[in-house]
Amino acid sequence: MSTVSRSSTPAEARTRSVRQGAGRVLVFAFLGTLFDGAELNLVGYPMAYIAGSLHVSTIQIVQVTTLQGFASILGGLVCGWLGDRFGRRWTYTGSVLIFGVAAVLGGLAPTYGLFLVTRLIAGVGMGGLFGLAYSMFTESWKTSRRGAMGGSIQSMYFAGQIVTEGIVYFCTVRFGEAEGWRGGYIVIGVITLVIGLLAAVTLPESEQWRHYRSELAAGRVPERMRPAKVPLTDLFRREHARGTVLFIVLASAMFISTNSLISYLTTFLVQVEKVPLGTASLIVLFGLVITAITYPLTGALSDAISRRSAFFVSALVGVVGFGWLLLLVATGSAHVTVHFWTDQTFWAVMLCAAGSGGFGVLGVWMAEFFPTRIRSAGSNTSYYAGRGVGAGLFPLAALSIGGSVPVALALGVVGPVLGALFALAVPDRTGRTIVAVE
Numbered sequence: 001m002s003t004v005s006r007s008s009t010p011a012e013a014r015t016r017s018v019r020q021g022a023g024r025v026l027v028f029a030f031l032g033t034l035f036d037g038a039e040l041n042l043v044g045y046p047m048a049y050i051a052g053s054l055h056v057s058t059i060q061i062v063q064v065t066t067l068q069g070f071a072s073i074l075g076g077l078v079c080g081w082l083g084d085r086f087g088r089r090w091t092y093t094g095s096v097l098i099f100g101v102a103a104v105l106g107g108l109a110p111t112y113g114l115f116l117v118t119r120l121i122a123g124v125g126m127g128g129l130f131g132l133a134y135s136m137f138t139e140s141w142k143t144s145r146r147g148a149m150g151g152s153i154q155s156m157y158f159a160g161q162i163v164t165e166g167i168v169y170f171c172t173v174r175f176g177e178a179e180g181w182r183g184g185y186i187v188i189g190v191i192t193l194v195i196g197l198l199a200a201v202t203l204p205e206s207e208q209w210r211h212y213r214s215e216l217a218a219g220r221v222p223e224r225m226r227p228a229k230v231p232l233t234d235l236f237r238r239e240h241a242r243g244t245v246l247f248i249v250l251a252s253a254m255f256i257s258t259n260s261l262i263s264y265l266t267t268f269l270v271q272v273e274k275v276p277l278g279t280a281s282l283i284v285l286f287g288l289v290i291t292a293i294t295y296p297l298t299g300a301l302s303d304a305i306s307r308r309s310a311f312f313v314s315a316l317v318g319v320v321g322f323g324w325l326l327l328l329v330a331t332g333s334a335h336v337t338v339h340f341w342t343d344q345t346f347w348a349v350m351l352c353a354a355g356s357g358g359f360g361v362l363g364v365w366m367a368e369f370f371p372t373r374i375r376s377a378g379s380n381t382s383y384y385a386g387r388g389v390g391a392g393l394f395p396l397a398a399l400s401i402g403g404s405v406p407v408a409l410a411l412g413v414v415g416p417v418l419g420a421l422f423a424l425a426v427p428d429r430t431g432r433t434i435v436a437v438e
Contacts, residue, residue: 021204022140028195028203029133029153032096035192036129037160039099039122040391042106042188043068044262045161045284046168046181048270053178054112058267062396064116065263068123069392075127076384081231083128083376088136088206091376093199095128100192107185130363131380138367138375139208143431146368147307151299151360155292161262162288164188169281211436212372221437227373234374235381243369244382246426250311250362251386253418256394257318258356260412261287263395265349268405273336283340287353294353295360306430307365311358312423318355318416324348326410334406355416358423368429371438390415 043050043065051061075095083091102122109115133153141149167187172180215221228234235244265287269280294314302310325348328334333344340346363379370378398408 021207024202024204025136025140025206026149026153028092028199029137030156031195032092032129032133032199033153034156034160034163035096035099035188035195036126037157038164038188039103039126039160039192040068041161041164041262042103042122042168042185043119044259045165045266046172046184047263047267049172049177049181050115053181054115056112059396059399060112062263062399064119065259066392066396067116068119069388069390071120071123072127072384072392073388075124076131076380076387077127077232077377078124079128080131080377080380083132083135083380084209084227084374085231088132088209088376089199089203091128092132092136092203093196095125095132096192096196096199098122098125098128100125100189100196103185103189103192105189107182107189127380127384130383131366131376131378134363134367134379135209135376136206138364139206139372139434143433145300145303146431147302147310147361147364148296148300150364150367151296151302151357154299154360154363155295157359158288158292158295162285162292165281165284165288169277172277208372208434208436215437216373225371225373225437232377232381235370235378240370240374240378243427244378246422247362247366247369247378247382248385248389249422250358250419250426251383252389252394253315253386253415253422254356254359254362255387255390256415256418257322257352257390257412258291258359258415259391259395260322260398260409260415261349261352262391264399264405264409268409269336272405275336275338275340279338279340283336283346283349287349290350290353291356294355294357298357298360299364302361302365302430306428307361307368308423308426308428311361311365312420314355314357314361315416315419315423316355317357318352319413319420321348321351321353321355322410322413322416325352326413329406329410334410352412358419365426365428365430368432368434369427372434372436 047061051058079091079095099122102118106118109118168181168184171183175183269275298310298314328345336343336345366379398411402408402411
């Protein structure tokens with residue numbers, strides 16, 4: 001019996017193309033977020049070893065984190081605007097290539113000054129990833145389960161930190177404490193460069209963005225829906241200003257929560273509690289795994305109840321965890337041993353990690369709030385302004401105020417408290433349909 005093949009109709013071919021394009025967008029959203037997390041943890045995880053190799057104090061390496069956070073604000077502002085003006089694809093590609101090059105050069109830097117410069121460059125590159133990844137994803141993904149998938153994308157941020165921990169740990173064991181971190185920088189940088197080159201070849205442009213720009217060029221977009229002549233001022237117009245400001249607050253709250261652990265947990269375990277590096281790495285790994293799991297879970301919860309409600313629930317978990325840790329530190333009971341599973345401090349830290357699930361909601365929540373013409377800029381500005389405060393300024397301020405690593409770690413309680421206080425005031429457009437001109 002012979003069979004007759006039927007050619008695809010134009011509509012079927014277009015549907016297949018759209019699905020394939022959405023799949024590629026999802027892959028690069030995963031990869032970009034994964035190596036964004038890997039890059040950020042390149043300072044926090046091997047902090048003690050970098051300080052020793054470059055002959056500087058721990059506080060000077062914390063200052064690198066602070067300045068890198070501020071550089072990411074600049075990157076977020078610039079790359080967000082570029083993504084809305086010239087397209088998601090090439091802006092994403094450029095961002096990834098920039099921080100890939102910076103990682104390689106950072107691993108080769110012979111002095112503290114040059115190392116600092118490479119991290120500033122990396123910060124600018126990292127500033128492009130969040131808003132671009134979530135803009136492309138939200139514009140191509142169906143509304144059902146958008147929160148769960150968005151949370152899975154954000155979980156790659158902590159998967160990236162696990163990657164950093166594994167690579168740096170392996171290189172430290174192989175090449176020694178003084179030079180091992182350099183090998184980790186170079187390996188992660190090279191992998192990141194490969195991802196950037198692949199994006200240049202295979203990442204599709206957002207169809208929603210293309211349609212908006214074509215309508216704009218044809219003069220069919222109403223005046224109130226056109227981009228402002230001055231970049232980024234759209235974000236502070238009456239209909240967007242409240243959301244922009246409150247999203248900055250929530251992003252700051254989340255970065256305070258997560259970066260208190262990123263910046264100080266390893267140092268607390270290794271230098272204060274004298275826990276062996278292998279045991280300390282295992283504890284940090286447990287925390288990262290728990291956080292990565294809570295992201296898609298919180299995202300799925302947001303599909304069921306709403307973005308703001310799921311974020312609020314997650315913040316309450318963080319309040320309990322950091323509150324418990326602060327109590328242990330204040331009473332002199334914050335101790336971790338090689339038998340860490342019997343220590344209260346270990347379980348308090350794990351609860352702190354579980355309270356970071358709000359990040360699994362934030363990206364989609366922002367992308368659904370902002371219209372297509374400013375989606376990349378709005379998401380980037382809010383997120384990276386929050387990173388500048390929470391990942392840059394706060395860790396340094398916490399150490400200066402607290403006077404010790406354990407207190408600085410416990411002061412991360414400020415993050416979930418802020419998140420719980422402000423979450424329910426943020427505009428919520430859960431599961432809405434995205435259109436090009438709005």
